[in-house]
Amino acid sequence: MKFTPEMKKHWDENGCIHIPGVITPELAARLEKICDGIIERFKTLNPETGEPGKEAANQVRKIEHPDYHENVDDRLLIMETLAAPGILEFVEGIIGKETRFLTSTLFHDIDIGHSDGGWHRDTQFIYPDIDEQKKMITAPNDLADAQVMIALVPSEDSEYVPGSHKRWDTPEEIEIRLGEYGKNSESNEMPGAKRMKLEIGDLFAFNPNGLHRGRYHTDKRRRTIMGSFGDIAQTPKFFFSYQPWYLNEGFLDGLSDEARAFYQLYINKYQDFWHNGPVPDYV
Ligand SMILES: O=C(O)CCC(=O)C(=O)O
């Protein structure tokens, strides 16, 4: 994938971008198999809690955790894919700053339950106070993040409201997002919502400040991996960035020089937090 100024323009205007075919179907198939194994292991034992993963879970976080992998090469393939030169160039291009890693996620279909997904801005989980949220959205330079998804099987499970990343909610939007204590948040009537149609190997990146949601249905297979990236000048210390196993001896061994350098930057930024805590609550 080659980064272009058009991509940056599209990103700035919309807060999201869809780029077809960034990985080959062959690589997607290999990763899909690895992800099946991760989900099975998570169900048996979530290494972060020491308990079986939640039954209705639609995601596994931090999929490079060593306990999800019998085979080191599988772990390295995931890390290599999320830090491929094309991806890193793209992320720096759209964010417009030097970037660092934050976390990885695997989104998958669920065994029980059925959810069209709750509309949200990720900022609402960090700033429950509405005025704080508003301040963060209207000063977007303070939060330059990108969520970069790669679909390993076709997926139409992500929706976004283009342009909503750089403005506050309209009355209709806020009523859906937060009205009546979240009772309306799964509404299918969000004005301007765009559903992404991803084929195998497609990339979908979005600014999590914008209005978005994911759909989780038992009958729609989903295997989408995601890397979360942000401005190197910021080091948010919370559950997502708590990954002390990066300090394990030889954790980066076997990676390409570029990927190794990128994850080493992550270690440099976060090693104090991982050594000294405080250990965040599990979410
Ligand atoms: O499942 C999805 O597509 C939504 C994910 C999401 O909300 C996020 O990564 O911030």
Ligand SMILES: [Fe+2]
């Ligand atoms: Fe989100």
